[in-house]
Amino acid sequence: MKEHPQTSYSYIQCRGSDTVLAIIQKIAADYMKEFPSLRLPLLGGGTSRGYKCILDKTTNIGMVSSPMSPDMKKWAKKQPVDLQYTLIAYDGLVAIVHASNPIANLSLDQLHDVFTGKVTDWKALGWEKGGPIHVYSQDPGRGGYEPWKRMVAGENGFITLKATVINGSVIYKSVQDDPAGIGYVGLITATKMHSKILSVNGIVPSIETIHEGTYPIRRELALVSAKGETNPEIERFLAYCMNPAKGQTTIEKMGIVHAHAGEKS
Amino acid sequence: MNRRRFLALMGSVVGAAGVAGAGFYSWFRHHEQDRETLVMGGSSIVDRFIKKVLPGFYKHHHQIDVLVEGGGSSGGLIALERGGIDLAMMSRELTPDENRLNIHSYLIGIESIAIVVHASNRIEGISLEQVRKIFDGSIDNWKELGGPDRAMNAYGRKEGSTTRLTLDQLVMQSAPFNRKVKELESSEVMLATVSDDPFAVGFLTNRHLNDKVKALKVNGIEISEESILLHRYPLTRDLFLVYKDPEKDIARNFINYVLSNESQITLADSGLTRVR
Numbered sequence: 094m095k096e097h098p099q100t101s102y103s104y105i106q107c108r109g110s111d112t113v114l115a116i117i118q119k120i121a122a123d124y125m126k127e128f129p130s131l132r133l134p135l136l137g138g139g140t141s142r143g144y145k146c147i148l149d150k151t152t153n154i155g156m157v158s159s160p161m162s163p164d165m166k167k168w169a170k171k172q173p174v175d176l177q178y179t180l181i182a183y184d185g186l187v188a189i190v191h192a193s194n195p196i197a198n199l200s201l202d203q204l205h206d207v208f209t210g211k212v213t214d215w216k217a218l219g220w221e222k223g224g225p226i227h228v229y230s231q232d233p234g235r236g237g238y239e240p241w242k243r244m245v246a247g248e249n250g251f252i253t254l255k256a257t258v259i260n261g262s263v264i265y266k267s268v269q270d271d272p273a274g275i276g277y278v279g280l281i282t283a284t285k286m287h288s289k290i291l292s293v294n295g296i297v298p299s300i301e302t303i304h305e306g307t308y309p310i311r312r313e314l315a316l317v318s319a320k321g322e323t324n325p326e327i328e329r330f331l332a333y334c335m336n337p338a339k340g341q342t343t344i345e346k347m348g349i350v351h352a353h354a355g356e357k358s
Numbered sequence: 359m360n361r362r363r364f365l366a367l368m369g370s371v372v373g374a375a376g377v378a379g380a381g382f383y384s385w386f387r388h389h390e391q392d393r394e395t396l397v398m399g400g401s402s403i404v405d406r407f408i409k410k411v412l413p414g415f416y417k418h419h420h421q422i423d424v425l426v427e428g429g430g431s432s433g434g435l436i437a438l439e440r441g442g443i444d445l446a447m448m449s450r451e452l453t454p455d456e457n458r459l460n461i462h463s464y465l466i467g468i469e470s471i472a473i474v475v476h477a478s479n480r481i482e483g484i485s486l487e488q489v490r491k492i493f494d495g496s497i498d499n500w501k502e503l504g505g506p507d508r509a510m511n512a513y514g515r516k517e518g519s520t521t522r523l524t525l526d527q528l529v530m531q532s533a534p535f536n537r538k539v540k541e542l543e544s545s546e547v548m549l550a551t552v553s554d555d556p557f558a559v560g561f562l563t564n565r566h567l568n569d570k571v572k573a574l575k576v577n578g579i580e581i582s583e584e585s586i587l588l589h590r591y592p593l594t595r596d597l598f599l600v601y602k603d604p605e606k607d608i609a610r611n612f613i614n615y616v617l618s619n620e621s622q623i624t625l626a627d628s629g630l631t632r633v634r
Contacts (some may be wrong), residue, residue: 234454
């Protein structure tokens with residue numbers, strides 16, 4: 094690999110949610126082919142980093158999969174940067190259990206009781222054998238945490254303190270190894286990792302049910318940038334992600350609900 | 359050699375214990391005359407690249423002295439939080455716990471390592487797991503990778519090499535190298551050795567990669583500028599400079615220089631993939 098660095102390249106760094114990163118990897122590869130003078134270094138690290146790296150101006154585009162945490166919101170108000178939010182896709186959040194677990198469906202109320210710690214034994218959910226439920230939750234810096242807390246634990250609810258906190262997407266591994274475990278990840282990750290996914294209120298999470306909004310737990314995947322950004326390359330890339338024939342088609346081909354599909358529902 | 363340069367050189371060997379002393383020195387110098395001292399500490403991998411851009415930085419900032427300490431990524435971050443240094447050098451992302459709102463990190467470049475074999479080798483790719491097994495000795499014949507029934511000649515780098523350190527941390531997961539792995543002095547020797555040995559396997563940073571050897575796909579991904587930038591090629595390491603609020607002008611000057619076109623060219627010539 095003897096590609097000598099060219100000074101004529103422009104660089105746009107994107108940083109944040111690993112779920113969004115998986116999408117941007119595909120779109121950025123197309124983009125660099127179409128615009129060979131552009132370079133797009135990508136960095137993961139989670140949603141809170143996606144917001145922070147725009148507010149502290151360390152990166153050009155942030156990748157996020159949930160709203161800002163309350164702490165971040167408070168801090169953001171003190172920063173001289175206003176955020177521009179570009180919704181690119183939707184992802185369902187799904188409950189996952191061990192492959193040997195006989196339960197296939199829980200109601201949203203049952204999920205609420207499990208994740209707030211009201212119900213602590215599998216027997217109460219209809220598993221004959223019974224035994225303590227091991228709850229796994231994401232780190233609050235990760236994109237799944239806020240939407241799951243809001244939609245499952247409730248606006249003023251809390252995830253049970255007994256939950257084991259796991260750093261983001263590897264939560265699927267913990268649940269795959271624990272017959273008594275239950276956790277949550279994005280549908281995109283769960284499908285890729287072949288986790289056992291529960292339906293909720295009898296609705297199987299899928300592109301269709303997330304698109305229609307019948308599956309009740311979904312989150313927004315978005316790019317954030319600084320309002321009034323003077324670098325035209327940033328706007329150009331954001332527009333490419335939203336272009337129905339370009340970025341949005343790539344997202345659809347990945348089996349993900351793109352932003353335009355969501356608008357119709 | 360004047361005192362400033364001597365101390366700058368000393369800095370790299372003093373290690374974390376020197377951070378407090380360096381802080382004092384910085385205070386002392388500052389009050390002595392109109393010179394300023396920037397103190398950095400942390401990862402020896404980042405340090406190696408920072409040394410390459412220092413001469414350029416001094417050309418633009420005559421009045422600033424830079425002291426570089428060791429301590430590793432975590433040690434550097436702790437020193438930064440305690441106010442002992444102005445900038446931390448890190449060869450890994452901040453963990454969610456470390457990612458506090460007053461700590462800010464800039465990506466300055468990406469280091470990457472190629473797994474290399476003789477140009478005539480017909481193997482196309484390898485998994486990270488297989489790389490580990492080659493260097494810990496559990497794979498020692500090419501037929502285990504679908505090649506001929508021939509002994510594998512594994513070549514490594516000596517401890518102390520930053521390329522070796524990167525491979526240790528990304529792949530080996532604290533498994534030691536097998537004694538049969540021949541440890542070579544430099545990347546140049548590695549390149550010469552692997553290009554001469556049809557049954558060799560070794561590793562190089564991408565700066566040393568050329569047509570005399572063949573780079574294997576790792577986990578199905580070819581090493582290229584694109585796969586490194588898009589975070590698809592697995593044997594990469596992101597390098598960061600980290601500052602803490604309130605940001606000092608002197609730290610800002612240095613970050614701006616490292617992110618400048620001039621410095622990014624130097625970093626790329628030293629083997630990093632540039633990111634600005």
